[in-house]
Amino acid sequence: MQLGMVGLGKMGGNMAERLRRGGHDVVGYDSFSEKRDVESLEALVEALEAPRVVWVMVPSGEPTRATVRELGELLSPGDVVIDGGNSKFTDDQEHATELGAKGLGYIDAGVSGGVWGLENGYALMVGGSKEDVAKAQPIFDALKPPAPQDEAGQPIEGAGFVHAGPCGAGHFAKMVHNGIEYAMMQAYGEGYELLAAVDLIEDVPGVVASWTQGTVIRSWLLDLLVRALQDDPDLEKISGYAEDSGEGRWTVEQAIEHAVPMPAISASLFARFASRQSDSPTMKAVAALRNQFGGHAVQAVEAAEPPEAENPA
């Protein structure tokens, strides 16, 4: 079927490519990219036959909001907008209301797969009405990974795609996915650090690699860790500086909103915050307190060496 794709960056560009390989007719637009097929959103809308489906794949927040707003003015009743970016689910609920008032459909699609998606497919978690989702189903089918097979060689349904609920449910599901991802990465990281901390383990990359078959903790992320350690067995070339995208934060915020205890995911989020601090104000206060009550030596800023250990108060 025909699809308009707005945003042709690393994600949008690859998704357009995968859709074309799947036999779909994609008209692409991007403010900057030379790969664009049309020069403006107006031209994109004109190039598509109604009822149109337009996939928005631009940075979340204001860029997405502006694009959806503009599409709302250009499209016609019966058309559907899909936001495939990393929007917060509350944005979706506003978009659905705004577009719905004009007779336009709206779907939020959480997309996972990263740079591997072009070849392997993109896992999709979507939110919207049954009608709207049905209109876009051929697009979802082309983007999603091929169904895995069970032991009898039959395709397993439901892997790689879900219609999770009404508008917002897709990005909510993707948000939780990312929260889980944070804690899984932290778990492997903590385990790696302990292995690397002891002389007893002579082959840390070998241990991690051994875990990829037959163990309880085997996973795709673990396979990636094996790859990273093949390139750099002691992770000497990389700094322990980890960005966080919004989803981890939103996951913990939602946990708080719904009184869901979330110790492991929040610990993982906070570890990322800490990884980006050149010094910790919290620990400055702790060090200052130790100095106050115990006369413990403190480390002055820029000191080359840690203070001598002393007995505690």
Add this chain to the structure above:
Amino acid sequence: MQLGMVGLGKMGGNMAERLRRGGHDVVGYDSFSEKRDVESLEALVEALEAPRVVWVMVPSGEPTRATVRELGELLSPGDVVIDGGNSKFTDDQEHATELGAKGLGYIDAGVSGGVWGLENGYALMVGGSKEDVAKAQPIFDALKPPAPQDEAGQPIEGAGFVHAGPCGAGHFAKMVHNGIEYAMMQAYGEGYELLAAVDLIEDVPGVVASWTQGTVIRSWLLDLLVRALQDDPDLEKISGYAEDSGEGRWTVEQAIEHAVPMPAISASLFARFASRQSDSPTMKAVAALRNQFGGHAVQAVEAAEPPEAENPA
């Protein structure tokens, strides 16, 4: 090759079976099982030709220690004992010293695979000398999972088996594996709970199932969670009571020993402790404090209803 197997329970029995399917000659002994081939450890030792390899697969702690001690008295220089149970790595170091003094070899083998290992193979992390490991390698090769293939169809080496270091390194690696496992399970659990807490998500099992293909968080544990939710979509039949085995505790102890920050794995361990408490003394103290300073209503033991919410002090 020939192997003595001590302990024919769920794990040992299946491992003996997999070894026999792999063409090995297994002589099995168990204090209780009717499946045993010999009636005593003495008979087991007599039934094996020197140099012997004896695999111990009994509960960790005193049962394993007693078995290793007894074997130490029965075996001859050049024989090798393998502890495949869940021993603490410090036990291994003692066993290696004890047996080494008698000219006996010792290997510790951390084994993962659970009830699935008979068919899929057992991941093995072993510690010991090169010579001893070489003697037992045919056994390890038969137990471990078949090598996975890379994209070119070539077997990937190093998956499912590692010689991690000297005695103790195998169980240490397995211990860390289990620590990671705790945090991964906690991560999925927390994500599941948040999905289930919101009305927005209409198909919680569907969302979890969708994650099994193409996502960053796909894993074997996730596949198992899908299975659990197929049987019991709201987990109504199961209580949130989670045992912990020793490995999670030892992992955090070792983290403390080596000053490794381990917030996510420790949070997961503590969540298990809390899951087994009918009431929390910590939270009793917190509730008592709130009552003291704010005159907040407290919930008496066995109260049917929570107290009315009040403004905080």
Add this chain to the structure above:
Amino acid sequence: MQLGMVGLGKMGGNMAERLRRGGHDVVGYDSFSEKRDVESLEALVEALEAPRVVWVMVPSGEPTRATVRELGELLSPGDVVIDGGNSKFTDDQEHATELGAKGLGYIDAGVSGGVWGLENGYALMVGGSKEDVAKAQPIFDALKPPAPQDEAGQPIEGAGFVHAGPCGAGHFAKMVHNGIEYAMMQAYGEGYELLAAVDLIEDVPGVVASWTQGTVIRSWLLDLLVRALQDDPDLEKISGYAEDSGEGRWTVEQAIEHAVPMPAISASLFARFASRQSDSPTMKAVAALRNQFGGHAVQAVEAAEPPEAENPA
């Protein structure tokens, strides 16, 4: 000076009483209380001479917002509204803008002291303009605790009152105070639980009481814990069910907003959430996973006894 007090509950009533004892003229109004001096907000405004200062001490959220809105319509330019409740600081910023547009001043006052404040004084953290704060300073001085003395017997300035910044700063400072409070209570709770868990400590209340003098951890909260244990040495009569007020949640939300690692305070918040769950969906998922991979016995809902411990996979 003259003050209007809206809300004569546990907090507002005591504060009015303390102000009267301090020589101030308080006109009180409450929708329900028989203690009220006037029958309506209109009557309250009429009873005060301009420029008026009106203290709002009603539940945070909609009740406070409605009261502030109504006062905004009744008061005259130059009058000042003080919100002494537990409002979120973002509410204050909206109120300041709304009232400012009408020439009215606005102060947010975070108040600590609970049921002890009548006698001991109320600690105050206020936000607003210098001019507005100056107008209300006599009220603040009467409410706050007497200045403590240093070792030379001189009053220590700055204890019990701070003008923390512009509107919102007072409630923000109080919010952080409460976040810290959560972690302190959790710290004492965890320590208490460990003491109570070991036979070695024969006198748990005695240990806690001993900590109240000369130790690093002595505090007012600790004094309260001693009182609680005097009444109920094993905390047998109280359930470990702990409410949380909004401030703890907002503290962690703000930490997330500002990328501040907050592991201890968030852990304390989550412990409260968990304390109110009759069963944990997270731990149900963990138990279900253990069952799936290890064939571990699970505890069925309503089972009287925990399952037998088994070896881990």
Add this chain to the structure above:
Amino acid sequence: MQLGMVGLGKMGGNMAERLRRGGHDVVGYDSFSEKRDVESLEALVEALEAPRVVWVMVPSGEPTRATVRELGELLSPGDVVIDGGNSKFTDDQEHATELGAKGLGYIDAGVSGGVWGLENGYALMVGGSKEDVAKAQPIFDALKPPAPQDEAGQPIEGAGFVHAGPCGAGHFAKMVHNGIEYAMMQAYGEGYELLAAVDLIEDVPGVVASWTQGTVIRSWLLDLLVRALQDDPDLEKISGYAEDSGEGRWTVEQAIEHAVPMPAISASLFARFASRQSDSPTMKAVAALRNQFGGHAVQAVEAAEPPEAENPA
């Protein structure tokens, strides 16, 4: 009464001084200090009249163990050794057994008070038999802080001193005290960091100072934080590098041993570990994983600038 004091460092020297001020006869020995009264342990023992009480105040671990062992050989039945250092409670249990076999008494005394103890007194938590504790009671009474008064001016019993149980109980109680201390310091630190992170709070030291009267979180540690901020309002001169003494680690180890959930105290311990790392292996692994799956830019070691933020996978 007469007391032998072994170890005349910051703690032991001040304690000897306080005891002398209290009218006791202290004979001091130290391997190094010029303040010593005798030149050897033998001379110390000779200088004391039987039944002797000898207080050991040397670094915990091997120095304490060696001193206790040597005293065991020099003292006579009926004499009592008090270990006032920071020993692990398990050491005490061994010492009590060793000395008991020779007819010697043993008391473990956890001491809090730091550099402030000389003037304010030392809080004492002791373990041992009733008989032994009774022998040393005059010493404890002189060291402990004066009893606080209740509102009626009567001394409050039990503050500053407790006989917590048999040998080991004193150091166990002190160990838990220190675990609580870690989480309290972390709580204040996290709150301080959030205050300092927002422009809204214009007077961070002022807010902290205001908390010292009338609030729920007032404490001695908070008073110390006020002092630290008076000297250095932005904590610019101090590095966020915080040592941990053994007690925090032992507290968490004991929590694990007894299946006590300890999320806040353990988080505080891990924050200290992290504060001492120049880079985090865990976060290196996390950064490496982000790079693998998302093509996210990573920060090379020694990079001056963080990578550009990108959309998550």
